Amino acid sequence: MQITDQDLRLIEKYNRPGPRYTSYPPANHFRECVDYAPLMGGVEQGDAPLSLYFHLPFCETLCWFCGCHTITTLDRDKATDYLDLLEKELEIFALHLGPERKAVQLHFGGGTPNFFGPEQIDRLGAMINRHFTFTEDAEKSVELDPRRLRPEHVEAFARMGLTRASFGLQDSNPDVQKAIHRVQPQSMNIEAMATLRANGFDSINLDLIYGLPLQTPESFSVTLNEVLQLKPDRFAIFNYAHVPWMRPAQKLLERAGLPDARTKLELLKLCIERLTAAGYVYIGMDHFALPGDELAQAQREQTLQRNFQGYSTRAGVEICGFGISSISQGAGGFRQNVKDLEAYRAWLAQGKLPVEKGYELTADDQLRADVISRLMCDLSMDYSTMSEKWAIDFEAYFAEALAQLKEPAEDGLLIWTDRGFAVTERGRLFIRNLAMCFDAYLEPAETGRYSKTV
Numbered sequence: 303m304q305i306t307d308q309d310l311r312l313i314e315k316y317n318r319p320g321p322r323y324t325s326y327p328p329a330n331h332f333r334e335c336v337d338y339a340p341l342m343g344g345v346e347q348g349d350a351p352l353s354l355y356f357h358l359p360f361c362e363t364l365c366w367f368c369g370c371h372t373i374t375t376l377d378r379d380k381a382t383d384y385l386d387l388l389e390k391e392l393e394i395f396a397l398h399l400g401p402e403r404k405a406v407q408l409h410f411g412g413g414t415p416n417f418f419g420p421e422q423i424d425r426l427g428a429m430i431n432r433h434f435t436f437t438e439d440a441e442k443s444v445e446l447d448p449r450r451l452r453p454e455h456v457e458a459f460a461r462m463g464l465t466r467a468s469f470g471l472q473d474s475n476p477d478v479q480k481a482i483h484r485v486q487p488q489s490m491n492i493e494a495m496a497t498l499r500a501n502g503f504d505s506i507n508l509d510l511i512y513g514l515p516l517q518t519p520e521s522f523s524v525t526l527n528e529v530l531q532l533k534p535d536r537f538a539i540f541n542y543a544h545v546p547w548m549r550p551a552q553k554l555l556e557r558a559g560l561p562d563a564r565t566k567l568e569l570l571k572l573c574i575e576r577l578t579a580a581g582y583v584y585i586g587m588d589h590f591a592l593p594g595d596e597l598a599q600a601q602r603e604q605t606l607q608r609n610f611q612g613y614s615t616r617a618g619v620e621i622c623g624f625g626i627s628s629i630s631q632g633a634g635g636f637r638q639n640v641k642d643l644e645a646y647r648a649w650l651a652q653g654k655l656p657v658e659k660g661y662e663l664t665a666d667d668q669l670r671a672d673v674i675s676r677l678m679c680d681l682s683m684d685y686s687t688m689s690e691k692w693a694i695d696f697e698a699y700f701a702e703a704l705a706q707l708k709e710p711a712e713d714g715l716l717i718w719t720d721r722g723f724a725v726t727e728r729g730r731l732f733i734r735n736l737a738m739c740f741d742a743y744l745e746p747a748e749t750g751r752y753s754k755t756v
Contacts, residue, residue, distance in 0.1 A: 312713060312728070313563045316735045317754050320744070322543075322587075323678060323734065324610045325636060326671035327743050329629065331661060332638055338657035344632030345398050350620045353407035354434065355611065356388070356426070357625035357639075360417040362450060365484040366554045367472070367514060369543055371627035371641055372413050381418045384625075384643075389429050390650040391624050396433045398655075405434045407616055408464075410444040416455040417447075423458035436463070441616065443467060443505075448494035449486055453501075460501040467498050468507035468538070473514055474525040481515040481558040488528050495532050505595070508534045512569035513542030515558035519568045526576045536597060537582065537590040538612065539573045541566065544754075563754070570731060586679055587733050589613050606679035613679070626656075635662040666742065673700070674737045681733070682724040696722075706739040 321328040335341070344350065359373045360381060373380070408430070418426065436442075443466035444459050451469075459467075471491055472484060479485045491508075498506055508529055512522065529537075544560060546552040561569070574584060582590040583598040586606065591597040600606040600615045607614040609621060610629050621631040623639065626646045630637040640646050640658040649656035663671070669692050677683055685696040697704065707723065710716055715729030715736065725733060738744055 308714075309567060309728075310564060312715075312732065313567060315713070316710075316732050317563045318735075319754050320734045320738050321741070323674050323737050324608065324612065325629070325631065326674050326741070327661065327667060329636075329638065331743055332636060332659035333661060335637070335657050335660040338637060338655060338660060340662060341635050341637045341657065341660045342398050344620050344634050345395075345622070346400070348620055348632065349400075349403070350618050350633070351437070351616070352403055352405040352434065353409075353614075353616060353619040353621045354405050354430070355409050355411065355621060355623045355628055356430075357412065357623065357628040358384070358410055358415045358418060359413035359626055359643075360384070361412070361414045361447075362417065363483065364551055365470075365472075365482060366551045367482045367484075367511065367542060368551070369545060369549050370411075370413065373643065378417075378419065381422050385418075385422060385425055385429070387647055387650055388426070388624060391656065392429055392433050394650065394653060394655055395622070395624070399433075403435075405436045406440050406619060407614075408436070408440065408442040409611055410459075411611075412445060414447045414450060415444050415459075416451050420454040420458040423455065424461065427458075427462035430462075441466060445469065446494065448490040449484075451490075451494050451497070453497050456497050456501045456503070460503070465503055466505040466507075467503050468509065468536075469494060470509040470511075471525075471529055472509065472511045473517060473522070474528045475516070475521045478514055478516045478521070482555065491529075491532055495534070505535045507536040507538055508532065509538045509540065510573070511540045511542050512573065513544070513561055513566045515555050515560055517561055517569060518565070519572050522569050522572060523576070526573065530576070530580050535592055535595055537573075537577060539570070539577075539588050539590065541570070541588070567731065584730070586613050586681070587730070601679070604676075604680050608675050608678050633663075633668075636660060669694070669699075670740055670742060673740050677725075677737055677740070678733055681730065682719075683722040685722040687721075700740065703739045707736065710736060710739075 359371060361372045361374050362376055364374045442464040444464055446467055446469045448469050472482065473479065474488055495506065510529065544552055577590045578584055581592065583593055585591050585597050585601050589597060596615045597613055605617060607617050609631060623630045626639055626643055627641045628639045637657045638659040639656045640649060646656045673688065689696040707716060711718060714726055715732055716723045716725050725736065729736060
């Protein structure tokens with residue numbers, strides 16, 4: 303697809319560091335936590351349904367693009383030791399939890415959850431079921447690595463009641479795969495899809511990343527041809543976040559050369575064109591789903607949610623994270639566990655939850671979080687609805703933010719409506735920039751903490 307002069311001008315103008323807004327405030331605003339008790343109110347007194355996240359950090363090898371908190375090892379005994387620690391964390395957490403609370407979501411991320419063997423997965427499932435009760439329609443999912451996946455892994459997760467899975471494909475080009483240190487032939491993806499479908503997984507997501515070394519529109523078109531043959535239910539198309547000051551291994555990608563902003567925009571536009579032409583609905587910032595998928599339905603009904611796990615269909619949940627680096631999110635704030643394994647062990651040995659950082663939301667935080675979430679999910683803003691919901695005069699309260707949106711409107715990124723404003727197709731490419739106008743914490747000196755928006 304040809305990029306116009308206007309597109310190039312907009313890239314130059316708006317391509318600057320900014321948050322992805324999986325939380326507000328973003329995680330870099332969390333503070334050292336001396337006493338986590340004030341952050342446990344939603345767990346101890348709340349009645350919201352629970353969304354459980356378990357961070358399983360181990361990987362056999364490191365993918366050089368990865369921004370996740372992982373531990374690279376081949377020692378499977380570390381998984382057994384980690385389960386011992388998770389069991390202690392669950393026991394301590396259960397002391398704070400009312401007996402009537404039920405879980406509506408369960409997600410395993412990492413790392414590589416299928417680093418754990420089938421017996422270890424069964425043990426993890428038994429631990430969870432000892433402490434939590436799930437609703438009949440609970441959504442249970444896992445992130446998998448096809449390079450290490452065996453049928454026994456899938457069968458074990460299926461025994462736990464999982465029916466949703468996601469796995470990273472990133473790019474099918476062999477040269478790109480070598481450059482990012484993740485060689486994954488298409489045959490592995492085909493086998494993984496077949497195994498998951500055969501074991502009752504009825505919702506499968508594939509991750510792609512644009513902005514990786516050696517990617518071109520021509521090569522990525524081939525990748526899209528191959529991934530569409532797999533017929534997943536969803537796609538997550540991520541803009542590669544180059545943050546080598548946080549993830550030093552990413553410096554290795556610079557040897558092969560990273561695409562410039564113009565090429566990245568061409569890659570994104572190619573994804574949008576090809577996937578929508580294949581029948582997928584463009585969801586929010588970086589997701590695509592088949593029309594009958596829950597995500598597409600939630601977007602149509604304006605009930606889509608955004609949190610640390612990306613876009614979600616479940617509103618009003620208390621997210622409870624377990625394991626190192628995991629983040630919990632409730633109506634009143636955030637908690638983040640320690641990232642170091644030995645520190646995690648030491649906290650648990652003292653009978654304490656391993657909460658290292660936290661943040662208590664102010665009323666203004668809660669309001670702005672909702673505005674940013676609705677903007678990124680609905681791609682529009684209804685002033686009267688938000689005014690009524692929050693008992694404010696939206697235009698007066700956000701006068702400064704709306705003033706900042708005038709220039710993006712002149713650039714064709716949004717249009718004013720009789721109810722507020724709506725994001726245009728071009729504006730979707732810069733949705734992070736639009737959300738930044740409502741961020742009360744974003745300062746120029748802090749923008750170096752984030753990846754660029756394009």
